[in-house]
Amino acid sequence: MASEAGQQHPLGIYYKIWILLFVLSLFSYMVDYLDVQGVMRWTLVLLFMALKAGFILAIFMHVKWERMALVMTILGPPIVLLLLIFFMAVEGNYTESARVQYLGHDANQAPAHVEH
Amino acid sequence: MSQSEAVANGSPTAGGMTGFVQDWKSDKQTYQVPWGKAMMWIFLVSDTFIFSCFLVGYMTVRISTADPWPLATEVFALSFFGSDPIPLILIAIMTFVLITSSGTMALAVNFGYRRDKRKTVMFMLFTAALGATFVGMQAYEWSKLIGYGVRPWSNPWGAEQFGSVFYMITGFHGLHVSAGVIYLLIIARKVARGDYDKKGYEIVEITGLYWHFVDLVWVFIFAFFYLL
Numbered sequence: 001m002a003s004e005a006g007q008q009h010p011l012g013i014y015y016k017i018w019i020l021l022f023v024l025s026l027f028s029y030m031v032d033y034l035d036v037q038g039v040m041r042w043t044l045v046l047l048f049m050a051l052k053a054g055f056i057l058a059i060f061m062h063v064k065w066e067r068m069a070l071v072m073t074i075l076g077p078p079i080v081l082l083l084l085i086f087f088m089a090v091e092g093n094y095t096e097s098a099r100v101q102y103l104g105h106d107a108n109q110a111p112a113h114v115e116h
Numbered sequence: 117m118s119q120s121e122a123v124a125n126g127s128p129t130a131g132g133m134t135g136f137v138q139d140w141k142s143d144k145q146t147y148q149v150p151w152g153k154a155m156m157w158i159f160l161v162s163d164t165f166i167f168s169c170f171l172v173g174y175m176t177v178r179i180s181t182a183d184p185w186p187l188a189t190e191v192f193a194l195s196f197f198g199s200d201p202i203p204l205i206l207i208a209i210m211t212f213v214l215i216t217s218s219g220t221m222a223l224a225v226n227f228g229y230r231r232d233k234r235k236t237v238m239f240m241l242f243t244a245a246l247g248a249t250f251v252g253m254q255a256y257e258w259s260k261l262i263g264y265g266v267r268p269w270s271n272p273w274g275a276e277q278f279g280s281v282f283y284m285i286t287g288f289h290g291l292h293v294s295a296g297v298i299y300l301l302i303i304a305r306k307v308a309r310g311d312y313d314k315k316g317y318e319i320v321e322i323t324g325l326y327w328h329f330v331d332l333v334w335v336f337i338f339a340f341f342y343l344l
Contacts, residue, residue, distance in 0.1 A: 006318055008229040018219035025215055029208045032189050032343055042344065049339035053332055060222050060328045062321070068136035070147050074157055081168050088172050092179030105182030111274035114190040114264075116201045 007062040017059045024052045156322045160329045163292075167333050170285050171340055177277040186273035188342050191264075192257070207342050210253050211334065214293075217246035218331040225324040228317035233307060236320060240304035243327060247297040254290045258283075285337060292330050299323060 028048045031041060058064040063071055099105040130138055139146050147154040178185055193201035224239035261282065265272050268280040303323045306312065312319055 006229050006316070007225070007321055009226070011223070011226055014219065014222045014226060018215075018222070021215045021218070022212065025208075025211050028338065028343060029204065029211070032204050035189075045339050045343045049335055052335045056218065056328055056332050056335065060218055061325055061332075067139060067148055068132055069139035070149060070154070070157065072136060073147075074161060077161055078164050078168070081165075081172070084168070084172055085175065088176045089179060092176045095180035096182055099180070099182045107182040109184045109274075111184035111186050112272060114187065114193070114273060116193065116195060 007065060009062075009065070013059060017055050020055060021052055024048045024055075028052075150318045150322075152322050153318060153325070156325050160325065163329065167285075167288070167336070170288065171336060174281045174285060174341065177281065178275070181275045181277055183275040184273075185275050186271060186278045191261070191266075191273070192342065204342060206253065206257055207338065210250055210257075211338055213246055213250050213253070214331050214334050217243045217250070218328055220246065221324045221327045225321045228307070228320035231317065233310075233313075236317065237304050237308045240300050240307065240320070240323070244297045244300040244304065247293050247300065247327075247330075251290055251293050251297070254286060254293075257286075281341070285341060289330070289333055289337060292333070296327050296330050299326060 025048075028045060031044045031048075036044060057074075063074060066074075096107065100107050129135075139148065189203040190201075192205075192207050193203045194206045195201045220239045221243045224236050224243060227235040227239060261279075266279045266282065268283055270276050271279050300323060303319060307317070307320065
């Protein structure tokens with residue numbers, strides 16, 4: 001709960017979350033470095049992303065200690081984005097299938113490798 | 117109005133959903149925080165929608181193109197002193213720089229509420245320096261990609277949309293970081309000058325909210341654009 005003296009909390013929790021964010025970032029990077037692919041890649045990347053975002057919001061931005069009225073204002077409206085994501089994913093898939101079916105695009109090409 | 121005044125005015129103190137109902141009922145101030153903080157949060161919610169539009173747009177063009185998407189892990193690889201290219205290393209370093217800056221910002225906010233002016237200013241300046249480092253690395257990344265021939269309308273590896281998405285999203289994020297560095301420097305100067313000695317240090321927390329938000333956006337860009 002928000003105290004009368006603003007958002008004052010022990011320093012320890014900031015250090016702990018800070019270290020946790022480093023570790024989670026390192027894990028995210030290792031997913032790429034170790035070339036994890038497929039469902040496992042999506043699961044791990046999204047999990048680490050959600051944890052990092054959650055800790056930044058909850059602890060660093062103090063949402064955990066704010067009153068419900070402010071928390072709802074912050075987290076409520078973005079929920080409608082899930083609907084936008086869903087509709088645009090459906091739309092995108094339809095566009096791709098139209099390109100393959102009517103324009104003769106090949107959806108199974110591999111990207112060119114990068115020459116450094 | 118400061119928080120202590122709001123509480124003294126007989127504001128409800130219940131937490132959770134009971135507090136939510138109490139805060140919204142009977143035509144009175146809803147948010148029991150300084151107005152600057154409420155306004156910053158409302159700005160950040162609107163900014164969330166701007167970045168979400170970019171990321172959803174990116175998702176849509178990436179799904180809808182039949183051309184292959186360039187491999188971010190190779191595009192952003194970097195070799196040091198003639199070593200084999202290390203995948204995505206520059207982006208990983210940028211991520212660590214930004215997280216470090218978020219940590220120093222959290223400390224600045226904390227020392228602000230402890231009324232330790234010297235440490236508050238020091239950590240704010242440290243945060244600004246890390247932010248400037250991040251922008252510098254981004255400028256390097258941009259120049260490298262421009263050198264490879266990546267343009268908003270074409271690139272040597274696959275789907276043309278890759279370039280426009282990259283420059284648009286990282287550019288807009290970089291703009292936010294740059295603005296944050298300037299914002300931090302201005303507020304740090306005012307803190308050092310003693311402008312907030314009487315008013316209280318809530319302004320440092322408000323600045324911190326903006327800074328953490330920039331880091332928060334990067335978490336999503338890092339996952340969706342660079343890793344997936």
